[in-house]
Amino acid sequence: MKILKIIFIIIGIIVLIALAVVGYVNYFLPNIAVKDVQVEVTHERVERGEYLANHVMVCMDCHSQRDWSLFSGPITAGTLGAGGDKFTHEMGFPGTFYAPNITPANLASWSDGEIYRAITSGVNRNEAPLFPVMPYHSYSHADQEDVYSVIAYLRTLKSVENEVPLSDPDFPMSIIMHLMPAEAQPMERPREEDQIAYGNYLATISACADCHSPFEKGQPVEGMGYAGGREFEMPWGTLRAPNLTPDTATGIGAWTEQMWLNRFAVYDSIHKLTPISDPHQFNSLMPWHMYAQMSADDLKAIHAYLHSLKPIPNEVERVTHRTTDMHQ
Ligand code: HEC
Ligand code: HEC
Numbered sequence: 001m002k003i004l005k006i007i008f009i010i011i012g013i014i015v016l017i018a019l020a021v022v023g024y025v026n027y028f029l030p031n032i033a034v035k036d037v038q039v040e041v042t043h044e045r046v047e048r049g050e051y052l053a054n055h056v057m058v059c060m061d062c063h064s065q066r067d068w069s070l071f072s073g074p075i076t077a078g079t080l081g082a083g084g085d086k087f088t089h090e091m092g093f094p095g096t097f098y099a100p101n102i103t104p105a106n107l108a109s110w111s112d113g114e115i116y117r118a119i120t121s122g123v124n125r126n127e128a129p130l131f132p133v134m135p136y137h138s139y140s141h142a143d144q145e146d147v148y149s150v151i152a153y154l155r156t157l158k159s160v161e162n163e164v165p166l167s168d169p170d171f172p173m174s175i176i177m178h179l180m181p182a183e184a185q186p187m188e189r190p191r192e193e194d195q196i197a198y199g200n201y202l203a204t205i206s207a208c209a210d211c212h213s214p215f216e217k218g219q220p221v222e223g224m225g226y227a228g229g230r231e232f233e234m235p236w237g238t239l240r241a242p243n244l245t246p247d248t249a250t251g252i253g254a255w256t257e258q259m260w261l262n263r264f265a266v267y268d269s270i271h272k273l274t275p276i277s278d279p280h281q282f283n284s285l286m287p288w289h290m291y292a293q294m295s296a297d298d299l300k301a302i303h304a305y306l307h308s309l310k311p312i313p314n315e316v317e318r319v320t321h322r323t324t325d326m327h328q
Contacts, residue, residue: 022175030129030181032121034113041152049153052146055294056206057139059150061085061287062099070273072288082160087133091233094218095169097131104159115151120184129177131169135207140182142205143189192297199305202298211286212241214314227251227312235279237321241286247311260303261296268292282319 039045053059065084066073083101087093100106107115114125122129122136130136139147169177187204190197203209214221214229228243228251243251252260266272267288276283291299 025178026175029178030121030123030127032117032123032181032183034111035116037113037116037148039112039148039151039155041155045149045152046156048146049149049151052205053150053153055290056202056298057142057150058206058287058290059102061290062134063102068279068283069276070270071276072267072273072284072286074270074273074289079160079162081154081157082162083164084162092218092231093131093133094173095131095167097133097167097169098164099134100164101160101162102154103157103162104155105161107154108159112148112151115154116147116184119147119150120186122181129181131167131173131177132180135210137182138204138207138210140184141187141201143201144186146189146205147186192301195301195304196308197305199301199303199308203302203305206291206302208244208302212244224312224314226306226309227314228316229314232285234283234285236282237319239285240316240318242316242318243312243314244306245309245312245314246307247313250313250315251311252306253311255303257300257303261299264288264292264294264299266292280322282321 060075060080062085063081063083065076065079065082067076081101081103083099083106085099087097089096110118110125117123118125118130118136120136120140120142122132122134124130187201190201192198209220209225211230211232212226212228214224214227215231226244228241228245230241232239232241245251246253248254255263270289273289
């Protein structure tokens with residue numbers, strides 16, 4: 001009897017400690033201070049911010065509605081920043097996550113510091129953690145001035161009233177998420193002449209590696225950065241991001257700078273995007289139309305940076321079409 005009593009007391013203590021830890025994580029984390037900053041909206045910042053948000057960091061890729069009847073899903077007119085992308089269980093996410101409205105209709109009451117924290121640390125205005133489908137761990141490294149430019153640009157967006165549902169993470173992700181936000185670790189934007197460092201900066205804040213690295217159980221595989229292989233379930237089958245390391249056989253080792261530029265330039269106008277009449281026809285998740293308007297110098301810098309990486313042989317089968325009988 002005595003032993004049983006002791007066992008019960010020990011179990012009780014363990015349960016209490018576990019509850020205390022979960023309670024602490026849930027109620028006291030994330031604990032990231034709001035930056036005390038006032039972003040002056042200048043013409044230069046708005047212009048730079050528009051470029052970054054639409055063609056480099058591609059905020060608008062997720063925070064707008066997309067027209068999937070054209071290749072690579074350009075933005076549906078009138079929805080710029082109004083929110084809408086949905087990330088679901090079917091796509092492999094631990095819950096349902098919605099990209100909120102980031103036009104002034106939602107953000108007007110947020111301070112600049114609160115927007116800065118959401119972008120670079122993944123914490124919203126209510127101190128709640130954001131799920132890293134939004135690549136805030138990459139944005140964390142953006143130069144403060146670049147983030148200020150994005151904020152200045154967001155302030156000038158046309159306000160669009162659009163109520164987006166709240167995200168609904170599964171348990172236990174709903175608790176684990178509280179441990180994900182982290183203090184911003186801003187880099188200084190390297191000089192353009194320093195091409196490889198500058199290319200690294202651009203590739204980092206574009207989060208190319210988020211899609212172009214293999215993931216296992218929702219985590220990037222160590223040592224395989226940019227080696228491709230991340231899978232995306234599409235209506236027509238499985239799409240895998242290719243290897244962007246300079247391996248000649250399986251990556252971009254044989255690509256000249258001109259080939260690289262051409263690969264993007266084909267999509268630089270909406271009129272060049274192929275119509276997709278049937279959702280079971282191949283379409284790409286890579287926002288080609290957005291990156292196609294990155295400046296040639298910036299694209300060249302990313303190319304130079306990728307070519308400076310260690311080649312990783314990794315054969316990626318880019319496309320597996322679902323056969324018709326699997327459909328039935
Ligand atoms: C890959 C998709 C994706 C990209 C790219 C992205 N976001 Fe997000 N963002 C999201 C999702 C999804 C959420 C909501 C996450 C959640 O609820 O856990 C979010 C949340 C936010 C929030 C919080 C809004 C609120 O009401 O809570 C802000 C602000 C924001 N994003 C701004 C940006 C900016 C600025 C950029 C570009 C620098 C950006 N996002 C890029 C997907 C994205
Ligand atoms: C949302 C996920 C996603 C993001 C972000 C992304 N890519 Fe991709 N990318 C893909 C997928 C999927 C493919 C394969 C389908 C295709 O070719 O359209 C691809 C294809 C490519 C290709 C073609 C390679 C080949 O062998 O033909 C290049 C080049 C490329 N991406 C470069 C980049 C660069 C540079 C960035 C960052 C600036 C980037 N991608 C960001 C998903 C992504």
